Amino acid sequence: xxxxxxxxxxxxxxxxxxxxxxxxxxxxxxxxxxxxxxxxxxxxx
Amino acid sequence: xxxxxxxxxxxxxxxxxxxxxxxxxxxxxxxxxxxxxxxxxxxxxxxxxxxxxxxxxxxxxxxxxxxxxxxxxxxxxxxxxxxxxxxxxxxxxxxxxxxxxxxxxxxxxxxxxxxxxxxxxxxxxxxxxxxxxxxxxxxxxxxxxxxxxxxxxxxxxxxxxxxxxxxxxxxxxxxxxxxxxxxxxxxxxxxxxxxxxxxxxxxxxxxxxxxxxxxxxxxxxxxxxxxxxxxxxx
Numbered sequence: 001x002x003x004x005x006x007x008x009x010x011x012x013x014x015x016x017x018x019x020x021x022x023x024x025x026x027x028x029x030x031x032x033x034x035x036x037x038x039x040x041x042x043x044x045x
Numbered sequence: 046x047x048x049x050x051x052x053x054x055x056x057x058x059x060x061x062x063x064x065x066x067x068x069x070x071x072x073x074x075x076x077x078x079x080x081x082x083x084x085x086x087x088x089x090x091x092x093x094x095x096x097x098x099x100x101x102x103x104x105x106x107x108x109x110x111x112x113x114x115x116x117x118x119x120x121x122x123x124x125x126x127x128x129x130x131x132x133x134x135x136x137x138x139x140x141x142x143x144x145x146x147x148x149x150x151x152x153x154x155x156x157x158x159x160x161x162x163x164x165x166x167x168x169x170x171x172x173x174x175x176x177x178x179x180x181x182x183x184x185x186x187x188x189x190x191x192x193x194x195x196x197x198x199x200x201x202x203x204x205x206x207x208x209x210x211x212x213x214x215x216x217x218x219x220x221x222x223x224x225x226x227x228x229x230x231x232x233x234x235x236x237x238x239x240x241x242x243x244x245x246x247x248x249x250x251x252x253x254x255x256x257x258x259x260x261x262x263x264x265x266x267x268x269x270x271x272x273x274x275x276x277x278x279x
Contacts, residue, residue: 010163010264010265014136015136015137015138015265016134016135016136016137016138016265017137017138017139017141018133018134018137018139018140018141019140019141019143020131020141020142020143020144021131021132023134023135023137026138030138034138037262037263038263038264041262041263
């Protein structure tokens with residue numbers, strides 16, 4: 001998945017982060033890390 | 046306080062005329078209390094039963110059945126105690142359960158059920174605040190019995206701690222010693238339409254953690270519940 005595809009699939013205003021009962025939009029830094037995880041999944045072995 | 050909760054466990058003298066309330070208090074089988082505070086206050090006072098080994102009590106606040114050993118109250122309802130149940134929100138990239146580990150328990154069971162993922166994959170786990178230094182391995186078989194395995198020595202989370210599908214979300218994770226000043230270890234299972242795996246790992250530090258973070262390897266989670274149970278130590 002390219003960066004553009006990831007952003008299109010997961011728009012910033014639709015992706016959230018949850019801490020206990022609080023669900024909030026991701027900060028720009030959290031969102032960039034989230035998109036990076038979609039584009040560059042961590043190699044596992 | 047519920048209808049059957051009481052604040053005293055009475056004793057009586059010969060020939061005493063009992064009130065309806067007193068008869069209710071001795072007709073409950075296991076006495077019901079609002080909290081452990083009202084339970085403790087209900088024994089040993091004037092006109093109250095002396096607390097002794099074998100006494101049971103039900104606590105409304107925690108839905109716990111407890112028994113007195115002669116020196117302490119312990120949970121009597123089974124080997125696991127539900128610590129918290131966290132509902133998962135909509136389209137979340139990660140879920141933090143911040144206060145689920147304590148000195149009360151050494152080992153924990155974490156279950157995840159009822160939700161879905163936006164894409165299929167695995168569920169990854171971190172102890173709250175630590176984003177490196179995790180070790181893991183998985184050993185598995187495809188459904189036609191072809192062996193497969195994987196592992197890594199230092200990554201950002203423990204992968205394969207559960208299964209994320211677009212129609213389901215399942216995990217059952219054993220976590221050992223997260224709140225002790227010891228290495229924390231993890232065991233779980235992961236399966237997909239191709240294969241099934243036994244997964245395990247550890248975090249090689251002595252940090253005492255109080256919470257965890259669960260996240261899908263890609264995409265988001267919607268719905269379902271994370272439950273954290275403590276293994277009773279006595």
